[in-house]
Amino acid sequence: MRLNEANESLSMNRRSTLLKKVWIISVIAVLIISSLSACAAKKSEDKTAAEKEDISREAEEDAAHITVGVKGSEITIVKEGEPYIESGAYGIDDRTGAIKTYETSGKVNSQKPGEYTVEYKFKSGKGEKSIKRTVKVVKANEYKANTGGIPVLMYHFVYTDNDVPANLNSNYIKDTDLDAHLNYLKSEDYYFPSYKELRAYVDGKISLPEKSVILSFDDGQAGFLAYGIPLLEKHKIPATSFFIGVRDGEGVMRSNASRYLSYQSHSYDMHRAGGNIGHGGRISAMQMTEIRDDLKAAADLVANNEAFAYPFGDVTDDAREAVRQCEIDCAFTTEYGKVHPGMDFTILPRIRVQGTNSLEAFIGSL
Template sequence: MISAVIAVALVGAGVCAVALTLGPEAPPVTDEAVASATPSETPTPTPTPLTPAEALLATSTDPQSCAVSFAGDGVALDPQLQTQGVRYQNLPIPRAEGRVFAGWYDAAADAAAMTQTARLNGADLVTCTDRQRTLHAGWTTPEANTAEAAGIPILMYHQFTRNPKGEDNWLRLNYAYIGDFDAQMAHIQQSRFYLPTWDELSAFIDGKLYLPKHSVIITDDDADSTWLEMAAPIVNDRKLLTTSFVITSARSEGPPNPFVLQRSHTHDMHRAGANGKGRMVNDDADTIAADLNRSAQVLGAKEVVAYPFGHYNDTTKEGLRRAGFELGRTIEHGYVRIGTDKLALPVIRMNYGMTVDDLVKEIG
């Protein structure tokens, strides 16, 4: 390219002089020059790594999912995916040498103080903020756990009636007046009893989980129609965790509400065997195990069995072991304590005529 400077001077009416100055040739513009003149692009920032809870949430498309994280001295657990509005499922029970786990709490201060009314129990529903929640572990010592000397009552109900005078038949004692049942459930709710899950009860028996004396487990045998129509709505309204022991050959529909666990009352062994006693003490261990496995398939749970008629022996226990059940519930009176035989859990039988005052005498 040529650069030029032209000077023109006018004198009078004519051109006096013209000067043309040629400058040096400018270098050509190359592709490299154009490129160097283009502003460089801003580097893409490195994304912030997801937390374990965020990474877990990223695996779920359910808007109600909640990543529950766990904190506390010596706690190194991965977060769990739970569902908001649903009872907590399978919360971990950490174990540590020389210490006893004392439950999960929303606040670290409550965990340190082992505040019973702040401890999450089996009936609590999942709630979250921004789809996340952190639970804090409480711990105590083996000595303090032993000193608590807790005896956990398992309440055993059967059928229900709206007749305050009861039912006039051979099963009369089995029928709890529904007004008494409601008053008893109100006492448990208003007194804020701790409601353990079955895996918690198992860990308690092992001496690895602290349960307060102010604990109770509520159960119903047989899943009778009167239970479903009268009593189940009460535990739902009062938000009390309850276990219904179901004979799965007779009933296979799901739980009546979110606060009812369904567990095994066998599949088809709630009837007499050759000697007039229940099949659980007549059949061999493999037959018992096969029946219980069938029951577990229907219920989707394998945890605890209520022995039909309360009949059991060593062969019965072996059948439970072969089927993979950890707990067996009898009809013998008593309380579950540290060291109790897991396959011979005692109960508090709730008979017709028992009032809320009678319940208080049994469980406090």
């Protein structure tokens, strides 16, 4: 009996020892697994942080290639009770060209005087960049409306004392003279409508401020790009470059992106000889469908169809029909004059700026 009890006691001791060993092994295993899990989690966290850092770096690098600007004045003036015209914005990636879509946020109540904010967000690659427009709704009895028409100024080329063209003519303006023009417009607090605002003005839907003007530069000439754009940026005055698509249009746009210069169509490939009316531009020898296809190609390049300047100012009925079918907001000739309500949006006039004229003559043309 005692022998059996001794054997049972020994067996119990062995089981107890075994259980302790199993418990110790289990604890060690749990500790090892926990340690391995912690290491794996740390590695995962480190990897995630590195990936996030890479994404952030790529986003910053992509954003650095984006230039954005609003169309028209950055401070939009609206008369109380009249509709707010959304002028939009533009974005250019210096690697890929015009950014064709963007997000718009913000609301404007034109029935209630006050200030509102509209924001535009552009994305390209992993980068994004935003710009804001301030909208001021002015009380109707305090709003000073334009009654004399809107001058759309037509400049061409810019030169400097150190870069004088061989065939200098009145289409060229010296950089110091352009600087004087811009300084006058800025000091006199001129308003710079967008083409959508101008179209609404032509259609009788809205008023525009008393001192309103639009600046346009034809042909995308190298001197304008080199010397004109810095002056626009200096004075913070928005302008348009009516450029020609087939003449490395995308390259010009990518290399000369600016917050104060939007690009519009001077045709894709119609700015050359081949016609038999006006200045002999080929547009007069083209069918309506050919003109329409050219306008669509140009609109695709600049990512909008807001404005078009007829090459050489030559206009035909087919060209005007193509403008209508492409739903272009404003089409400009070279006929001298201001834009007034009730005019035909397919044949709007402009004020040609002569580089040989005095500052006083320029002021008088406004």
